[in-house]
Amino acid sequence: MKGMKNPMRHLLLTSLLLTGVWCEKDAVFVYSRLGGGILLPCTNLVSPDCSLISWTFYSGRQISYTQIVIGGRISANSDKSTRMSVTSDCSLRLHDLSSDDAGSYVCQKHENTITNVYLSLLAVTALSKITDLQPGGNLILSCILFTYYDAGSCKSYSNVFSLNWATEDGTVLPKESRYELIGNNCCNITLVTKLRREDNNRKWRCQVNTTEESRTVFQDFTSAFLFHNPSTAQNPILSSAMDCPVQLPISRIVLCVALPVLVIIVGFFTWRGDHKRPKTSAAGFELQEFS
Template sequence: MTAGRLVLLLCLTHPQAGKCGVPHIVYSKERDYVKLPCENVIAKDCSTTTWLYSTSGTRSTVEVVNRGKIKSDNTNIADRLKLEPDCSLKIINITSQDARQYICRQFLTEDGNQKGEDSLVYLSVLTVSSSIPASEMKADTNVTFYCHLTIHDRIQNDKGDTKIVWTGFNQRRVKDEYPYNISFTRTLTKEDKNRKLQCKVESKGELKATLDYIINLQGQDGSHPVGLIGAVVGAVAVALCAFLIFLWRRKKAKRETANVRSENVSTNVPKEKTEHERKTSGQSKQAPGDQGVTYVEITITANIRKSSDKPTAQHETEYATVKTMC
């Protein structure tokens, strides 16, 4: 038996995904990345590998990798492609438009014929959306939520092995036939803020991909960005006013304290005696060593009669002792 017949017999009796024309199905979610395997690589440096894709319902193909090099002329997808060391095709930032049939082929020479069979990959993409943008969702608003699985074509699920499951609000909905699209409508409440909804893909009883949707309610509860900024600015303004009032009162108290001290100092300073007070008070003497004792000399004029009975003026000096506190 020749090698060609042996390969054909193996393909008929044991078909494998990606080989012998049997597609390899890959599931991904929107905005994620994915690696599409190539099962017929000849040269390990990928110099013989060419990648193409075909759109649903057509036989035409678009070449994106030619003998190991990404073609930059395909602007719709070229900047999101990368050829991995094992010659698999990596696609980043997946969109629903990337759900196509991808073909990996081998060419020994640039102008030569194809070597071996195609390695086929079907890419399916899971997306979720809503009838109202997330930035406009409010309580008491009716919103419809959608979960959709985009596949290459209906032939992909002839056996009915694939289904999508939508969970949320204590509900579970299942769609197991083409087209894969589930939706439901709900009137939102305040309790739905930050609630997580989830859509997932199951194939042959295995979980293939999941995608979450978080409800972000906007409203008067401070969740709206504008309201939050306004509250912060208001709080800062109040704090600044309180701080300025505190500084004003503190300066006022310091000025009042300074005035009171100035008045006390002025009342404690002894006043200088006038000329009249110095004359009437007499002269004061203080004996050495008699601290705290002041002697005041007072002159008194008295009339003293002599034997001639004529009054004669005579000055006499008397001393009075006055104690003063030092």
Template sequence: MSDNNHLCLLGLIFLSSLLTGVSGVDDDHVFISSGEDVRLPCNNALHDCTSTTWLYNRFSHSEAVELIHLGRKKDTESHERLSLGSDCSLNIRNISTEDSGSYICQQWTGEKRDQQQEPDARVYLHVLHVSSSHTEISAGLSVTLFCQLYSYHRVSCDDSVSSERIDLFWVNQAGVKLRSDSRYQISSSSDHCIISLNTTLLNEDHNREWRCEVTHRDQVKSSVTYTVKSSAQADSTPELSSTEGNA
């Protein structure tokens, strides 16, 4: 092979690595609502999960925490909520906003399990959470609902949202996207990871539902539904329910 052809081949290999990511394995993005259970896939798994190690980073500047070491759970705060699937996936029960972040699945081989098998497989876990400005509500009260997406941040929330085309929306019971008008005030934070809905409740709002949805590249990935339970008609706090979309 001529030198020119050799250089051209190397250039194509380098370009391919840039397009597919440094790891060579496409990064996964998993969206879930707080309180749900989740499965994080390990896309580089070998036939034996005793070679599998899972690492976790909450933020880009935080130190990595080892959750699974060569197929065995480590003694961490989330120890009791973790389990390893037969396909080496990481299962986490009762997700909280603190679980959002970057998860890396590694494979270690060799007689002493001291040789890392490339590439790593990375999963970004995004957690959707809704809260209300009031716990006891009634007609005539101005209520603000806050929908926040907790993610792994390299620099800022806006950085990951814009690069991955992640969006948050409030929709009504018919699935129609809500926009600011005389009834509703919809506003987003500067980094686009919090979207709020403010409205003054009416008598007929009892049992009304508003839903916050998160989309990734125009596909709904998860949602949380807020159901109005007026204290004047029902002696209970507002109800929240969540629905995981297609991943």
């Protein structure tokens, strides 16, 4: 049985990939972010009778093939059941997306394939320590596209998309010595940046570029300097506080100096008076004894 199981998996995977490659009119590539939402369309329906529609899901990462919608109704056995709904046109809506949701979704009618939907998800991870987020430190950001086949795995059939790092407005980062790309491919791209003072609270954007007419999907990261020490010129409040003693009026300076001196003098005479009293009392006591 074990020997038959693997060939069946390979056969299933091959059939799914061939369907995605050769039946381009029925193939739809969609992209979203981790934690976001997405609509998986079931196209080319003559009459949207959802009671005849089923959805199946294939995960290349887990090598699993499951039926998530049967007869227009969500399967209770699916781990996506609480995050999934079927629309009036039989499309599938998913929210709170996780990396396990990346994969191939097939819309079927009477077990005949109508649409193959390939979902890929974008994720940005900071690999730098918090103490590195300061001028002169290195900011390391990893951007991975969890593809419909496997996370960060770019096969020949996945040339419909690519990744790049950009500024907040979507402009690709210029070729400068402080920007270094590591492991650059269309599904996995890591940015290493030597931070400057002006990079505080700056947004760094990883975005997906596709060959199809679809909206750009991106994920931002803000480099906030938690240990940022601004210069004296940039902190007028601190500067004023340091210059305060020089700017005080003469009367206030005299008061500040005279008051502590007065306290010391009063304290000294009080201590001296208290010190003499015990001696006088003791001497009187002794005189009474001798008399």
